Amino acid sequence: MTLQAKHVGETGGGTASAPAEFVEIKRRLATLRYATDSKDHAHITVKPEICARCPHSFCTFACPAQCYQRIEGRLVFRYEDCIECGACDIACDQGSVTWTMPRGPYGIRYAYG
Numbered sequence: 100m101t102l103q104a105k106h107v108g109e110t111g112g113g114t115a116s117a118p119a120e121f122v123e124i125k126r127r128l129a130t131l132r133y134a135t136d137s138k139d140h141a142h143i144t145v146k147p148e149i150c151a152r153c154p155h156s157f158c159t160f161a162c163p164a165q166c167y168q169r170i171e172g173r174l175v176f177r178y179e180d181c182i183e184c185g186a187c188d189i190a191c192d193q194g195s196v197t198w199t200m201p202r203g204p205y206g207i208r209y210a211y212g
């Protein structure tokens with residue numbers, strides 16, 4: 100933990116008021132480019148009726164882009180910020196997530212590949 104925080108500080112990603120690791124992931128996500136498809140072609144969908152009775156909401160912890168959030172007890176999913184890591188498809192053991200690759204040429208474009 101100490102080693103990671105020191106490394107982030109050396110690259111200039113941290114601030115005095117926010118945890119260094121949090122600033123680092125947000126800074127990196129800001130370098131990505133998205134070609135967002137229409138809502139009719141969202142490459143991930145969730146079933147609200149299943150999420151409503153989910154006992155753990157693992158998706159909200161697994162998604163590095165914070166696409167899943169519990170707001171006032173309701174699961175809110177935003178596919179637009181997805182970085183296509185696949186973590187939510189693994190984390191959801193309730194059968195709510197349907198995950199497919201985005202249609203070409205839509206989706207994420209990484210800065211280094």
Ligand code: SF4
Pocket residue numbers: 145149150151153154155156157158159167174190191192193194195196
């Ligand atoms: S883990 Fe699956 S069922 Fe639970 S809230 Fe997330 S998407 Fe919905």
Ligand code: SF4
Pocket residue numbers: 143161162163164165166180181182183184185186187188
């Ligand atoms: S594929 Fe990754 S980034 Fe996209 S919604 Fe799932 S966990 Fe989040």
